[in-house]
Amino acid sequence: MNDNNNPSTWSRLRWPVKAIIILIPLLALLWLGQKFGLADKLSGEPTTATTDNNESPALPGSSKEEKSKTDNGNLEHRAFNFSPEKPVNGTLKGVVEVGASGFNSFVIEVDKDKNWEIKSKDFGQSFVYEGLASTEDIRLGLKKYIAAMAEKGVKSNNVHFVISSGAQKIEKTKVIADELKKMGYVVNLVTPEQEGKLALKSVLPKAYYDNSFVVDIGSGNTKITYPNGAALSAIEAPGAKYYEKDLSDDAVYKEVKEKAGKIPANKRKVCFIIGGVPYEMAKMTREGEERYTVLNPAQKYKAGDSKKLACGINIYKAIEEATGCDTFVFDWDANFTIGFLLSL
Numbered sequence: 628m629n630d631n632n633n634p635s636t637w638s639r640l641r642w643p644v645k646a647i648i649i650l651i652p653l654l655a656l657l658w659l660g661q662k663f664g665l666a667d668k669l670s671g672e673p674t675t676a677t678t679d680n681n682e683s684p685a686l687p688g689s690s691k692e693e694k695s696k697t698d699n700g701n702l703e704h705r706a707f708n709f710s711p712e713k714p715v716n717g718t719l720k721g722v723v724e725v726g727a728s729g730f731n732s733f734v735i736e737v738d739k740d741k742n743w744e745i746k747s748k749d750f751g752q753s754f755v756y757e758g759l760a761s762t763e764d765i766r767l768g769l770k771k772y773i774a775a776m777a778e779k780g781v782k783s784n785n786v787h788f789v790i791s792s793g794a795q796k797i798e799k800t801k802v803i804a805d806e807l808k809k810m811g812y813v814v815n816l817v818t819p820e821q822e823g824k825l826a827l828k829s830v831l832p833k834a835y836y837d838n839s840f841v842v843d844i845g846s847g848n849t850k851i852t853y854p855n856g857a858a859l860s861a862i863e864a865p866g867a868k869y870y871e872k873d874l875s876d877d878a879v880y881k882e883v884k885e886k887a888g889k890i891p892a893n894k895r896k897v898c899f900i901i902g903g904v905p906y907e908m909a910k911m912t913r914e915g916e917e918r919y920t921v922l923n924p925a926q927k928y929k930a931g932d933s934k935k936l937a938c939g940i941n942i943y944k945a946i947e948e949a950t951g952c953d954t955f956v957f958d959w960d961a962n963f964t965i966g967f968l969l970s971l
Contacts, residue, residue, distance in 0.1 A: 702928075704912045705921040707956050711832050714738035718785070719746065720971075721776035723769070724964040725790040725803055726845070732772045733965055734779050741969050743829075745960040747779055765806050787971075788812050789964045792819040793847020793866060815967065823850030823861035825966030830899045830958050840894050842946055842955075843963060844902035844939050850963075851887055851946070853894045862886045867904045867939035879938070880945045887949035898946070898955045901962065904939025909957035922955040 717736035724731045731750050737743040749772070776786050788807050794800045795816060804814045817825065827841045831854075840853035848866040852859055864883045865874060900922065908928055909920040925944035930937035947955070 702912050702923045704914055705923075707919040707921050707954075709832065709834070709919065711918075712740075712742045714742040714744055715740075717743070719779065719781045720785045720787075720968045721779075721781040722787045722789060722964040722968050723772045724962065725788065725794050725800060730768065730772065731962070731964075732776065733962055733968075734776055734781055735965055735968060737969060741828075743965065743969060745965075748960070748962075749775065762802060762806055765803055766810065769803075769807065769810065786812075787815060787968065789815045789817060789967050791845065791847070791963070792817055792822050792863075793845050796847055817963075817967070819848050819850055819863035820861040822963050823852035823863070824859045825970060826850060826901060826961070826963035827852040827854070827859055828966035828969045829963065830901055830961035830966075832899075835897055835899070838893060838895075839897040839899060840890050840950075840952075842898055842900045842902075842905075844900070844904050844942055846903060846935070849883065849902075849942055851890065853890055855891075862889065864942070867902070867935050867942065870934050870938055876938070876941050880941055883942050883945035884949040887946040890950055895950045895952045896954070898950070898952045899961070900943075900955050900957055902939075904936055904943070905955075905957045907933075907936055907939070908943075909959070913959075918959055920957045920959065922957055924953075 714736050715738050717738040719734060719736055721732065721734045724733070729750070731748070733748050734746040735743045736746055773783075773786055777783065790800060790804060804816075807814050823841070823843060826843045831839060831841050836854055840851065843850040843852075845866045846868045849864040851862040851864065854860075864886050865872075865879045869879050905922065908922050911928075912923065913920045922943075925940055925947050928936075928940050930940055943955070946952075
């Protein structure tokens with residue numbers, strides 16, 4: 628008998644059964660590839676480590692943000708168990724900060740005892756610094772911030788504008804100030820010393836007033852402030868963009884360390900810290916929506932290709948070594964402009 632006249636077992640199978648038989652090994656290979664990274668190994672592409680820090684979305688330059696998280700994978704989270712008093716029967720007040728890197732706005736509720744709570748915060752970019760905007764664009768941008776505050780219930784007479792000490796060193800800031808004056812608003816200019824003292828008003832809790840100090844690492848300058856009896860002492864040092872002024876890391880480190888060394892020994896228990904670079908460091912380990920994030924030691928941070936972050940870490944390290952303080956607490960809500968509102 629000729630076997631060719633008899634259909635084979637495979638040909639007698641129905642197509643659904645054949646499909647299952649074909650798919651089973653393919654699915655197994657796919658599972659193995661995902662589990663052991665076989666696809667990456669075969670293609671020569673490196674696998675990427677990820678972290679789950681419940682972080683906020685990456686800022687512009689997300690590829691650098693992902694790189695930063697990978698490079699700083701050895702950081703640890705440390706809890707800071709403290710809750711400030713909430714305001715009672717407070718008033719809504721708003722402030723727009725014209726900073727060295729952009730426009731920021733904050734709305735707070737504050738009561739008669741100066742207890743306050745953040746209601747909204749908006750971080751923007753200043754087109755004028757990039758030379759991409761006309762005076763009309765600036766005017767429209769400022770109106771946008773004012774309208775947003777009005778929608779949140781802030782009365783027009785409770786909206787204020789502050790130009791930071793770092794921003795005043797930028798020539799184009801004058802254009803913004805002029806537009807604000809044309810719109811009928813008072814332009815509040817602050818010196819580095821005033822800025823440091825205002826930062827302290829918002830960031831230093833009453834419970835830590837007698838034994839701690841405050842640092843604000845801005846782009847244009849760094850402010851170090853601490854209570855000194857009934858007064859406040861403020862020290863100015865280079866900011867995180869000192870590389871634009873051709874200042875060396877060693878020179879800045881020595882200057883900051885010398886100035887931070889002036890903080891009295893009984894004021895070094897905790898450093899409450901704010902600013903752009905501390906923000907970048909804090910978001911690497913923040914858990915959920917916690918108000919306070921304790922920074923890791925300076926030596927644990929890696930800046931990657933960010934010059935600003937590298938310079939900020941250098942400043943942070945100098946303060947850390949000068950004071951011997953081991954608890955640097957970043958406050959996600961505080962800002963020197965909020966201190967301005969509290970001083971009114």
